[in-house]
Amino acid sequence: MMAIRHRLVPYLFVLPAIILLLVFVYGPAVENVIYSLYAWSSMSPDWRFVGFGNYDELFTNPIFWTALLNNIIYAVMSVLFQVAFALGLAAVLQAGVFGPHLRSFFRTTLFLPSILPVTVVGLLWQLIYQPTIGLIDQLLYSTGLESLSHVWLGEERTALIAVVMVSQWQWTGYMMALFMVAIAAIPRDLYEALELEGASRLQTFRHLTVPGVRESTLIFTVITIFGAFKVFDIVWVMTAGGPNHASEVLGTHMYRSAFRDDVVGYASAVATVIFFLTISVGYVQLKLQRDHG
Incomplete structure (x- = not known):
């Protein structure tokens, strides 16, 4: 009895x-999958089973495909800045290139x-991106590069990149730390x-620093990709997915479907995806850790 205890x-x-x-966590996730199999509205008690109709x-x-592609672009840019570039910054600061x-x-x-909300x-950044009077356009005008100015958040070709770069500005320093x-x-x-062997800083970075932080790099990469696919708040605050869905991501598409269009079953399908x-992504991380462990 004591052994069992x-x-x-x-x-x-x-x-x-x-x-x-x-x-x-797991209970709501299972419940969400069940919700995605029904056509229902938050304003009506009627639920209609549609199976995989929402999907x-x-x-x-x-x-949806535009939003998914934007999330993928978001993830790629985030890995480049928040992992690769952040690692480079951290290596430079740790190498003693600058004084204390x-x-x-x-x-x-x-x-x-x-640490900013x-x-x-x-x-x-909405103020910084303001056309003509914003800091970016003011700098372009003052240096004679006014031809490069844009309505950064109002043009389809620049809106997504403008929002993505704000996220990189906010989180690259955190990953660097x-x-x-x-x-x-x-x-x-x-x-x-x-x-002592005469290795240059670049050789030291390549042959010692990078292998030495390999496990951390893998974990940070997964965290960054997680964040890129779950992103919602910064996109909603800056563009709400516009213009014309150019900066739409899965999070804003799900939110709009649930709380504006009131097609909650469809929004649950987006959440399930x-x-x-x-x-x-988590499974791939575990597999990579096992393969390289």
Whole structure:
């Protein structure tokens, strides 16, 4: 009896976490899949079972494919800036290229945007992107490059990139700080050994820093892709998916379907697709970790 009790003790410690996950994560996810099989409205008690009808409508809706493509573009740009570029910044700051005071200044300045509320960031950059009177266009006019000015958030060809770059501005510094922690964990003796062998900074970065933070890079990449496919707030604040769905992402498409068009079953289908996309990314991460572990 005592042996059974000892075996149960570890499970009792994790039981609260399991209950919370079931109630607030897995339960709602399963419920959402069930909701996606019905045509229903939040304003009506009538539910009509349509099976995979919402998914048929979803996969034949050009707005969905535009939103999915925009999410993919968002993910690619985020990986380039928040992983690759952030790693480069972290390596430069950790390498002692700058003095301690300048290093602290850059680290604080680049990290600062990540602590700002998304709504504040969105409204701030709306002002910066304002045509003619915004900071970007003012700089272009003052340097004689007025031909490059645009209605940044009002043109279909620039709206998405404008929003994506705001996200990179906000989160690249945060990822840089995480990479700095990962680089600091690499034994300094290895760097000193490479210096004695005459390795350049670029060779040190390539042959020691990059392999040394490989696991962190994989995790940060997955987190970044998760965020790119779940993005909603910054897009909604800045463009609400416009103009003409040019900056539409899955999150804004789902929100508009549920709360403006009141086709909640269809919106649940969009949410289910987002869920399985993120689950797939998580599966790929686990597989890569096993293959390279």
